[in-house]
Amino acid sequence: MPMETPATPPSRTKDRRDAVALWQATFDRDAALFADLRPGARMGLVARSGWHAGAGRRIAAMRAAAVDDSDPPMLAFDAADGGIRVDVRPFGGVEHAGVDLLFVAEDRAQADLEALPCDAVLPAMKRLLREGAVMFFVFRTKGELQDAGYEDFLDSLGLAFLGACR
Amino acid sequence: MKPGERKLPELFGPGRIGRFTTKNLIKYGACCVSNYNERDGRISKRELARTRVIAGTGCGMITNQGAYPDPLGEGKAYFRQIAIHDDRFLPEFEEIAGYIHDAGAVAIQQILHAGRYGGIDLGYCIQPSVVPQTLPHFRPPREMTVEHIADVVRQHADAAKRAIRAGFDGTEITSFMGYLLANFNSRFTNQRTDAYGGSIENRGRFMRELIDGIKQATPDHPLIVRLNGAELMDRWGGNTEDECFELMQQAVDCGVDMISVTVGWQEAPESSIGRDIAPGHWNYLAARAKKLFPDTLIAFGNRLPDPVMANECIRAGEFDFWEVCRPLLADPDLVHKAAEDRLDEVRRCVGSLNCLSRLFRDLPYTCTMNPALGHEVEPGYRITPAEVRKKIMVVGAGPAGLECAITAAKRGHEVVILEKSGRIGGNLVAYAQNDLARADDLASIVRHYEVMTKKLGIEVRLGVEATPKLMRGMLHQFDVAVVAAGARIDRDRLRIVAGQELVLDAIDVAHGRVPTGREVVVIGAGKIGLVVAESLASKGAKVTIVEEDKRIAGDVMPSFKWRHASWVEELGIATLVQTRVLRVTPQGVDVASEKGGERHLAADTVIAATPRLPNQQLFHDFEWMIDEVHGCGDALVPRGLDAAIHEGFRLGARL
Numbered sequence: 134m135p136m137e138t139p140a141t142p143p144s145r146t147k148d149r150r151d152a153v154a155l156w157q158a159t160f161d162r163d164a165a166l167f168a169d170l171r172p173g174a175r176m177g178l179v180a181r182s183g184w185h186a187g188a189g190r191r192i193a194a195m196r197a198a199a200v201d202d203s204d205p206p207m208l209a210f211d212a213a214d215g216g217i218r219v220d221v222r223p224f225g226g227v228e229h230a231g232v233d234l235l236f237v238a239e240d241r242a243q244a245d246l247e248a249l250p251c252d253a254v255l256p257a258m259k260r261l262l263r264e265g266a267v268m269f270f271v272f273r274t275k276g277e278l279q280d281a282g283y284e285d286f287l288d289s290l291g292l293a294f295l296g297a298c299r
Numbered sequence: 300m301k302p303g304e305r306k307l308p309e310l311f312g313p314g315r316i317g318r319f320t321t322k323n324l325i326k327y328g329a330c331c332v333s334n335y336n337e338r339d340g341r342i343s344k345r346e347l348a349r350t351r352v353i354a355g356t357g358c359g360m361i362t363n364q365g366a367y368p369d370p371l372g373e374g375k376a377y378f379r380q381i382a383i384h385d386d387r388f389l390p391e392f393e394e395i396a397g398y399i400h401d402a403g404a405v406a407i408q409q410i411l412h413a414g415r416y417g418g419i420d421l422g423y424c425i426q427p428s429v430v431p432q433t434l435p436h437f438r439p440p441r442e443m444t445v446e447h448i449a450d451v452v453r454q455h456a457d458a459a460k461r462a463i464r465a466g467f468d469g470t471e472i473t474s475f476m477g478y479l480l481a482n483f484n485s486r487f488t489n490q491r492t493d494a495y496g497g498s499i500e501n502r503g504r505f506m507r508e509l510i511d512g513i514k515q516a517t518p519d520h521p522l523i524v525r526l527n528g529a530e531l532m533d534r535w536g537g538n539t540e541d542e543c544f545e546l547m548q549q550a551v552d553c554g555v556d557m558i559s560v561t562v563g564w565q566e567a568p569e570s571s572i573g574r575d576i577a578p579g580h581w582n583y584l585a586a587r588a589k590k591l592f593p594d595t596l597i598a599f600g601n602r603l604p605d606p607v608m609a610n611e612c613i614r615a616g617e618f619d620f621w622e623v624c625r626p627l628l629a630d631p632d633l634v635h636k637a638a639e640d641r642l643d644e645v646r647r648c649v650g651s652l653n654c655l656s657r658l659f660r661d662l663p664y665t666c667t668m669n670p671a672l673g674h675e676v677e678p679g680y681r682i683t684p685a686e687v688r689k690k691i692m693v694v695g696a697g698p699a700g701l702e703c704a705i706t707a708a709k710r711g712h713e714v715v716i717l718e719k720s721g722r723i724g725g726n727l728v729a730y731a732q733n734d735l736a737r738a739d740d741l742a743s744i745v746r747h748y749e750v751m752t753k754k755l756g757i758e759v760r761l762g763v764e765a766t767p768k769l770m771r772g773m774l775h776q777f778d779v780a781v782v783a784a785g786a787r788i789d790r791d792r793l794r795i796v797a798g799q800e801l802v803l804d805a806i807d808v809a810h811g812r813v814p815t816g817r818e819v820v821v822i823g824a825g826k827i828g829l830v831v832a833e834s835l836a837s838k839g840a841k842v843t844i845v846e847e848d849k850r851i852a853g854d855v856m857p858s859f860k861w862r863h864a865s866w867v868e869e870l871g872i873a874t875l876v877q878t879r880v881l882r883v884t885p886q887g888v889d890v891a892s893e894k895g896g897e898r899h900l901a902a903d904t905v906i907a908a909t910p911r912l913p914n915q916q917l918f919h920d921f922e923w924m925i926d927e928v929h930g931c932g933d934a935l936v937p938r939g940l941d942a943a944i945h946e947g948f949r950l951g952a953r954l
Contacts, residue, residue, distance in 0.1 A: 165894060227431050235431065263865060265534045265568045270431035278435050288850055291864040 149206055149221045151247065156208055158251035160217035166255075166289050169282030170212035177232040178208040179224045181268075184237045207232075212282075227270065233281060235270045242266035259290050303640035309613040310606055310621060311638060314359055316596060317521035317556050319405045319468050321359030321620075324613055325606075325634055326598050328559070329362040329409040329471065330624030331654065332380045334663040335673055340367065340375070340382025342391035348676035354398035356627050357634035360620065361404045362471055362523075363395055365411025368458035369451065373425050374479065376413030378661050383410065383458045389465050396466030407523060408462035409471040410455055414479025415440065415488055416565065426482050427489040427496060427505075433566045436659055448495060448505060451479070456512035459522075469521035469556070472509055476571075477530075477564035480506055484546050485530055487537035499542055503549040510553040521556035523598070528560040528584030531567035540584070547588060557596035559622055560585045572625075574650035574736040575862060576602045586617040598622040604648050606637040628654065629668040643750045649740040652858040653941050659857060667941040668744070670702075670948035682952055685710040689778040691954060692717060692925075694765040694917060697725025699932020699943035700783030701748040706951025708755040715777070716757060719764035723748060725785055727940065729809035733834035735866055744940075767920040779954055780921050782930040783947065786911035786937035793822070793907055798883035805831050805908035816903030817841060820888045822880055824851035826939070828908030829863045836870035843873040843900050845880055845890055854939070911937035929954070 156178075160167060183205025204223035207230065211218045224230060238246065242261045249257055261267040269292060271278065278284070304311040314321040335346045354361060366383035367374035375382070382388055392408065399406035416437050418424035424438040425447070431440065443451070459470040474481035482488040483505035489496050495504050506524070513522050526547050530537040538546070547558055562581045563571030570576050585599035600622035603609060609621035626633055629648040636645050646668045654664040666672040674680035689712050693700045696718035708714045722728065724745035731741035752759055763769070765784075788806055793799040805827050807813045817840050821832045824846035836842040844851065844867075851867065851874055852860045867874060877893035887902040913934050921928045931950045932943035 228429060260868065263568070263868065268433065268535050270433055271435045272431055272439060273435065274438065275435040285849065291861065291868070 148247075152208060153219050153221060155247055155249075155251060155254065156210065157217075157219040159254040160210065160219065162251050163255055163289075164216050166286045167212060167217050167282075168215060169285060170217075171281045172213055174212040174281045174283070175232045176210040176234040176236070177222075177224070177230055178210070178236040178238060178243070179205060180243050181237055181239045183207075183224055227272075230272075233271070233273045233278065233283065234287075235272070236267055237270065238267045255289065262290055262292065301638045301640070303636075303638045303642070306640060307606060307610040307637060310610040314620065316360065316405060316523075317469065318519070319521065321405050322403055323357075323359040323634075324620045325358040325609075326360040326407075326559075326600075326620045326622045327353060327356060327358040327362055327404075327627060328598075328600055328622040328624040329364045329411075329473070330475075331658065331664065332364045332377045332411070333673065334377050334379040334658060334661070336379045336381050338379060340372075340380065340384075341388055342381050342395070343379075345673065345676045346381070347391060347394060349673060350395050351398050352631050352675050353627070354395075354402040354404065356631050357402075357638065358404055358623075358627070360407060361399045361402075362407040362409050363392075363399075363467070365409040365473060366392075366458065366462075367417070368410050368412055368454040372418065372420050374412030374414070374417045374451075374454075375419050376411065376416045376478070377658060378419055379663065380411070380419075383408070383461055384454065386461065389461060392462065392465035392467070400466070405469070406467045407469045407471050407521075408459075408465070408467040409473055410458045410462070411473055412451060412455070412479040414482040415477055417479070425479070427491050430488045430490065442491075445493065445495070448508075452505070452508045452512045455509050456516035459513040459520075460516045463517045463520050467520075469523065470513060470517065471523040471525065471559070472513070473525035473559075473561075474527055475525045475559075475561040476527075477532075477566060480509065480524075481527060481530070481564065484526070484543075485532060485537045486542075487530070487532045487535055499545050500549075503546050506546065507549055507553050510550060510555055514554060523557040523559055524550045524555045525559040525561050526550060527562065527564075528581070528588060529562050531563045531569050531571060534568070537564075544587065544591060547592065551592045551595045555595065557598055557620070558588060558592065559598040560588050560601075560618070562601045570862075572602050572650065573652055573858070573862065574740050576650075577737070578602055578604055579608055582612060582617055585612070586615075589616060589618055596620060600624070602650075604650075606633070606642070625650075625654065625666075628664075628666045628672055631669070644747070644754070646747055647740065647743045649744065650737065651856065651941070653856060656856045656858040665941070665945075667944060670945040679949065679953060682706060682709050685712055685954070688712060689954060690776065691715070691779040691781060692765075692773075692777040693781045693783055695725065695783035695785055695932075695934065696720075696723035696748075696759065696761075697783060697785050697932060697943065698727055698744065698748075698940055699785075699934070699947040700725075700781065701752065702944045702947030703781050703783060703931055703951040703954075704757050704947075705748065705751045705755055706948050707954050708757050710951070710954075712954060714755075714757045716752070716759045717763045717765045717769075718759065718761050721761050723752070723759060723761075726806060726809070729806060729811075730830060730940075732811065733809050733830045735833050735837060736862065765917060767924070770921060770924050774924060777925055779927040779929065780917070780925045781950065781954075782915070782917045782921070782928065782934050783932050784914035784917060784934045786913050786933035788827075788907050789909050789912045790907055791912075792909045793880070796880050796882060798885075799907075801883045801885065802905045802907045805906050808906050809834075815840065815906070818887075818902050819843070819904045819906060820845060820900050820902040821906045821908050822888075823908035823910070824848070824874060824876070825854045825908065825910065826852070826863075827911075828906075829855070829867070831906060831908060832872050833863070833866045833870060836872050840904075842870070843875065843902070845878050845888070845900070846874065846876045847879050849876055851876065856939070913937055927954075 207224035598620040630646040931946040
């Protein structure tokens with residue numbers, strides 16, 4: 134499947150600032166969902182066009198040696214001080230993302246999400262996950278995620294926490 | 300020829316695979332591992348007893364469950380999966396091959412390297428590329444080197460040789476449902492840039508090497524490959540259906556003896572085998588394979604539980620062998636009943652996915668419909684003639700009471716069922732009436748009990764409520780009373796709520812005993828509340844669910860929670876969790892959120908779907924009136940359908 138590209142090139146700095154503000158407001162609004170998260174827990178969100186999950190160890194290693202600002206941006210959601218702090222970091226491949234969970238959104242889906250008011254973002258995220266427009270990867274085992282306090286959040290998104298042979 | 304065989308001549312006609320003939324065109328599919336075995340991969344007594352039953356199912360070809368081929372356990376997907384990487388495991392494989400041959404069937408051993416879903420005892424799994432997991436059940440990935448790939452191919456070939464030495468006639472490798480073979484084939488997990496990745500030709504290289512390796516190691520024995528007709532992963536870069544069929548072409552070109560067409564990956568975002576998929580939905584994939592590869596045997600059975608439908612498909616040339624697993628877990632006598640024209644007695648697989656729900660909890664699999672599955676080795680689960688014939692009264696014709704009644708009757712007891720309503724089935728009837736997934740699956744359980752009560756001569760007294768007064772009039776007529784009176788909504792929980800007399804009972808609503816309006820609030824988001832809410836919303840009502848707990852679907856089977864969550868979303872049902880009801884008025888409901896704040900929910904109907912209480916009064920009432928009083932199902936502890944059926948069976952088997 135060819136990678137999707139955004140319809141218009143983003144004005145990166147402003148867009149990132151807007152996105153950070155939106156996600157920060159979203160997490161602040163639903164802080165109860167993240168109250169159990171251990172400090173240090175981290176999630177990420179990247180656009181599908183910036184995702185190279187399957188690049189493999191060799192490519193990822195090369196990228197790790199040279200992560201720079203030309204890498205696609207990843208919205209990083211860090212648990213700290215009883216809440217979530219939102220930031221932007223370069224995404225240098227899945228092996229070096231340093232996250233527990235990674236959401237990969239089709240570019241259009243991410244743009245749609247970031248056009249919503251903050252009270253509508255998580256419900257929309259849930260719908261987009263179900264529709265397959267947002268994919269979700271885990272970098273920790275079930276037990277580690279439970280210990281880190283993710284269960285409420287994942288459940289709120291309707292994600293099958295224990296596997297889903299359907 | 301038996302009468303049913305005459306009716307289903309294609310299915311019961313002989314077949315052939317390689318140099319082996321089969322007595323019919325039914326293949327028992329390995330489908331999933333049982334998790335009954337030893338932690339080191341040795342086959343257990345429990346497994347042997349189960350396999351003996353499987354061997355006796357009457358299938359022409361029987362596939363033994365998947366064994367992992369490598370000593371490290373990188374291919375091991377389940378904690379108690381069987382292993383075939385060493386000769387020390389062979390005695391039990393020999394025994395199983397013997398059971399299958401004694402039953403006149405062709406014996407196939409599946410070799411299952413789980414790849415992305417493997418390494419269950421390790422801290423990692425192996426894959427063609429490092430594509431992270433989407434399900435937290437599985438292990439973080441490591442990329443395979445070319446040398447590692449060669450080792451795995453050799454391990455498969457060695458495993459195949461070992462299986463043949465144990466007496467199996469052929470072997471099978473599998474991509475179902477997202478295992479190592481699938482990981483190489485799929486663009487989703489194979490993003491290598493070497494000879495094993497990139498083009499479809501390269502992605503299929505691992506499969507071709509596996510086939511060549513096994514064929515060279517066991518040249519006189521058939522090899523079956525299970526391949527996806529659809530991965531259901533294509534939106535995220537997986538193979539399209541066209542690519543799946545190109546990969547099948549590669550397998551055909553390598554001389555594989557049979558392709559078993561499968562559907563979906565475990566992590567696919569849509570259903571493939573659940574109750575919400577109509578039987579026959581995926582048949583088009585098998586038909587396409589048969590059309591493309593007319594000279595290669597095609598086996599198929601995903602969400603195809605019915606032998607009559609399978610017979611028609613074979614007649615129409617859609618596939619050659621009906622591959623069936625879960626329906627035979629639900630009823631190991633399915634093929635015999637079909638052959639004897641007793642299909643009305645079949646216990647259908649209802650697609651509850653209890654089996655897979657348990658596997659994802661790392662438990663041995665069991666079956667809602669077959670309480671004996673996995674317990675064949677235990678005498679307590681065998682239906683044996685009763686030493687003393689008793690007259691048994693069963694109070695309640697729900698699943699627990701009915702299961703107990705037919706099990707006891709099979710053992711020779713005289714059984715009478717007292718049911719206060721006008722029909723059998725209990726609340727299962729109401730569940731079926733409101734179920735959005737596939738109501739007929741649930742209704743089939745009731746039909747099964749209707750047939751069996753008649754065939755076993757069980758007297759069913761409808762419209763009779765068991766009371767102490769009634770019992771006083773029947774003293775000394777019965778030896779045993781079984782209280783299977785079910786459970787009721789615990790309305791006492793609402794006692795503190797003002798206006799609670801305006802609240803309807805969810806069970807009454809589900810049975811259609813009371814009318815409902817257009818604006819509904821359901822109190823409680825357990826299974827009953829959800830089913831009622833979904834049903835009303837699907838008929839156009841505006842529904843809100845209020846739940847005190849943090850989450851909805853607390854009592855729903857793990858593999859079905861997502862389905863309810865999805866319906867709630869699709870039907871626009873509002874859910875308020877961590878919220879309690881303060882008061883009910885003719886205008887609606889006032890609620891308070893745990894987070895603070897009160898609000899009014901306008902409603903013309905308020906339904907209580909709060910947790911249930913067991914109906915246990917008869918235990919006390921009957922204690923001094925009859926020799927034995929027992930109970931089963933929700934009358935003991937309110938739970939789900941599987942607990943009701945299993946307890947009813949266990950009690951019936953020991954009375």
